[in-house]
Amino acid sequence: VPQVTIIHGSCTAGGAYLPGLSDYVVLVRGRAKMFLAGPPLLKAATGEVATDEELGGADMHVTTPGTSEYIGENDRDAIRICRELMATLPWNEQLPVTLKPEYDEPLYSVDELAGVVPMDYRQPYDCREIIARIADGSVFFEFKEFYDSQTICGHSRIGGRPIGIIGNNGPINYKGATKAAQFIQLCCQSNTPLLYLQNTTGFMVGKDSEQNGIIKHGSKMIQAVSNASVPQITILVGGGFGAGNYGMCGRAYDPRLLFAWPSSRVAVMGGEQAAMVLDIVAREKAGRLGQGVDEEKLQKLSAYTIDRMTRESEPLYGTARLWDDGLIDPRDTRKILIQALEMFYEAGIRPLKPNSYGVARF
Template sequence: MPVIERTAQLDPGTREQNLLAYKQIRDRVADAQHLSVHGAPERSVAKHRARGKLPARERIDALLDVQSPFFEIGQLAGFEVYEEQLPSAGLVTGVGLIRGSLCAIFANDATVKGGTYYPLTVKKQLRLQSVARRLRLPCVYLVDSGGVFLPMQDEIFPDEHHFGEMFKNIAEMSADGIVQIAAVMGSCTAGGAYIPAMCDETVIVRGTGTVYLGGPQLVKAATGVDVEPQELGGADVHGVISGVVDHIANDDIEALSMIADIVARGDRREVRAPSRSPRPPLHSPESLDTVIPASSKTPIVARDVLAHLLDASELVEYRANYGRTIVCGTGHIEGYTVGVIMNDGVLFSEDSLKAANFVELCSQRDIPLLFLHNVNGFMVGKQYEAEGIAKHGAKLVNAVACARVPKLSIVIGGSYGAGNLAMCGRSIGPDFMAVWPNAKTTVVGSEQAASVMALMKIESARTRGTPLTEEEIEEIKRPIREGYDRQGESVYVASRLWVDAIVDPVDTRSWVSLALSMLPRNHGTTRFGVFRM
């Protein structure tokens, strides 16, 4: 198999500046990750433990098989989004092995706002449910929630992709034979009570677990009757009298053991083995800093990056001499076969046709696709429009959207506008999507956005007969540029669940291989839409 030869690296001076800049970016990401995992108020955590309850992440650790990885989705969700911090949006979600079976796990974090659902909490739960449905993963809900965060009910309750959709998903997945299991490990209030009530099988923890449509306060307000939580909806009520739950556990650990036993009784959803033995790249991923600029405005040499990511640095390139600003080819990552599509410049018509054909080939051969974004978009100008770049670009978007092989998408530099769509951005439906810490993604680059907005104001001022000075033009551009730069940075993007994770370049091979191990060879038969010829 052909070996990729590195062609360039940053000169020593640039490399030193780059390492410093990249360290600052990594530190920003690390701070966000730390607060997302450990940011719950100490007082809330202490109160939680005093009740004999394990924190959400410890529950997951106790539930998973020993040495099972946890493929977390949306760790940074909620970071710096609301007026108050909402670590991991109050819900820990991901995929891991329980008794040898891949399962989607949802764990409310009651130490964060009582585990109540904010808009991003709902979005995060729906995101993993969509993954579980597509991959047919058993769903395990570790419930400990006060329900909807009432001050924001208009952003959580009424609409089609709001709170109610999670119950619709539970019903539909159960009907489709995708097992739904719940453990009531704390409060399960109001609409949240329907999670355990709708699941196939449910466990409740005596003394801490409660299920009720209206809590003690609501009962008092509605009827004037005082009632204790356990008396209203505890384990003895629902495990002995109402039949809302199926099993009673004495503590968290026993409940998690019961959940594992329930999972073990069903069909195992096993991981997929690699097609060959893994081989390390000839160039270590740890030295990627020598070829990756910290700034997304600086070009990244595609083949140099691939030399650090692919097994044995080997790539069978497709049409290497045609459409030269996009690299397509097959290789392996940790032994898993992948079809790689990576930008090496702006997209022209030839690049679109080449990549669309490559997607067709991979779809026909059940080869998973890995998209590595670093693209400003499609080439613009009179000549290119006349050549039909719009219809050629549409062919690529069509092919990517319709391909039913596994699709992974990673923004490693910039990813802007229609280039993001062509490279399987979030809206096109990759199975999983990540960004590198240095990455940027917006509808256009910050400088282009600032220039377009400034030109509009310049033209308006010229029409009025009051032309703008250079200083006034810069005053128009600066806030637009700064806003786009902030909204495009990796932490901002991840905190809003526009991607599933921020992945460091060093960890990219592990993230890709773990994702591929969970994905089937295909998601059904590929049928493409009409290609405009």
Template sequence: MTVLKSMVDTSAEEFVTNRDAMLSKLDEVEGEHAKAIEGGGAKYVARHKERGKLLARERIELLIDEDSPFLELSPLAAWGSEYRVGGSVVVGIGVVEGVECMLIANDPTVKGGATNPWGLKKSLRAAEIAERNRLPVIHLVESGGADLPAQKEIFIPGGRTFHNLTRSSAQRVPTVSLVFGSSTAGGAYLPGMSDYVVMVAEQAKVFLGGPPLVKMATGEESDDESLGGAEMHARSSGLADFLAVDEEDAIRIGRSIVRRFNWDKLGPEPRREYTGPYYDPEELLGVVPNDLKVPFDPKEVIARVVDGSDFDEFKPLYGNSLVTGWADIHGYPVGILANARGVLFSEESQKATQFIQLANQTDTPLVFLHNTTGYMVGKEYEQLGIIKHGAMMINAVSNSTVPHISVLMGASYGAGHYGMCGRAYDPRFLFAWPSAKSAVMGPQQLAGVLSIVARESAAGRGETYDEDNDAAMRQAVEQQIEAESLPMFLSGMLYDDGIIDPRDTRTVLGMSLSSIHNAEVRGTDRFGVFRM
């Protein structure tokens, strides 16, 4: 075994300072998570409970196997927007009767569970994860349809929801709708296009148009029950496959449906015997400096995440600003690429390209640990071919077919974000630590570039440059970019799948890898043209 040797001194002042800073950031994130959990607020939660109904997360808790974890995704969707944090829907991966499923639950305490633009984006991302990882989808439905004032942002892209359901069914991946309340207008197609439908008696209402719309369109008088009640759909229309007496019964029926899937994973099983890291994951709190300009050794992170802290480093003496190597996480073999000193040079780019090819030859998933300021700039590096070497790495990442998982630990700037499999490069999952920042470049650099351009423009016009305006501009730009680089802003925009506690990194990666292995894991030998 090649057990990593840690050099972390947990009693050092630097470690304690880093730890305190990380805990402070975690407190901020927890505060925002609390807003998502409270849904529409105390008033609407109380009203929902008074009706004898379960909350979205309570439904999920009853649905998944007892004492099993739930990997909630994008809990901070809509953060910083006019909509409630969470986007009126709860999504995540949970184990139901031993089967990993994507769960999508409307939160009826937020505008009756109506779909808003952020909730739609969140649901579509969940569907994408489900499709790529071959996960059955269970919708826990109670929604009034689209949030009508925002229909221009919902109607056209929202059709993708039903497209995804039918594609899933065609690919022999089951879909289930458990209908607890209203599912109207476009929402009626959720159960309409699911493989299995369970409706709760006297609560579930499914119709394309409710009584008021029917009255306006046809002049016909009708009531909820005869138009779209659970009893009618179970006895007359046939839309309901099962009629549940209450919510708990619907969840019981849902679990029995999953039990009959006869589900098998297509990916290889993990090694049955493995040990946890040799070093305490608690120490991850003090590894990342509060100032991201200060480098840190990513092997200290790897040592606290991989099985037995055992890591076979690849090309350790070449391109050492990027650490690459092989390890296991919860018994699953992985290749790891981790930024060591931020900047990616030609050597690191070529090393990464070769390593990604090797991972594809052996059908090994890849984990990218981000802390990069991007590819190196400057005359010397341009002449050495940094553009074509960076392009090689991005080519390899783009065309690699083994599953990728990205974790943003520190900086993730510029094209380095792309080369390390950022959001645009389709990682199966992308998570961020509270310490992470991502943008086209650092705030000071971006403000400085704008200042240089403005100075040159003024000189070209023969004008005197206003230094006071320049200072004010730089300060404003730095503040804006800093705010837009923070993980809560990026998570609110759904540019990651959630902000995680560093101490949970191993667990989150393990759950992600387990989900990934529902689908076939296969590499490729087909890449684009590598410019030499």
């Protein structure tokens, strides 16, 4: 597809190859700087002295090496040039004629999403309450409703587009993992995009879970997520802990889009649980060695662990590190999902033009 880059400021070292690999480059005069090494590094490496403009200024690039095709007088002008460029490309003319689907609004107000999920991820709620406020007509055709009540699966429509939804009403047990894995595969069979409403403490642990094959069945679910051939969207609405984050298509499993609510938390485990594990391990080690336990030291370790893991699991910490595609107002969830499904639909029907020569500028 055509790639357009606007450079508003510095673009240095490896970053300079991004516009270099773009089809069209727009630079802002007097502000854009594009070079492999800036003046300080150049002087340190070779002893040569040069200014920003001589090394990588906008005027230099459009007149001498031809690295850029266009130059704007300011940020606004550069964006105008980009828009005019896009208007010249017959991008949408290549799409087949399609009718926009008609759909009903949810029976329940999307504004109620601000209060459906407790800010404390440890408080339970029914994920169907979210679905009722994002699905067309609040219609949700539940899959295997009576097989497992902790992992909720079913078909719906959002913005007139079909979608399969998987949500959590608790930890993922062996039945829930099997149910979700089957549902994911069926959605791939019917080319139905998947939405994960993630709020889980992880896969269920304990003797009953292990003896019923939670590792085997959990692997089924993770394998289904990894190999899914349809677009996947994840909304972090509550907790996303441990391997449950994997099974519910967390960032490591590359959903096409992943958004977080302010109520979300993502970590290997909760801070309290991590502190308790470290406490137990330290006491058992001291017992094996026949040593006494330093209670004050353990209390400090627990307090530090809880504080650090709590801070690093918060949504602002994650979104600042690009672990999601945005921290969103829950009331905007339906609007964002409609836009995403339209984008996925268009991407699926848009004809692309592969080439064998890379960037024409070369």
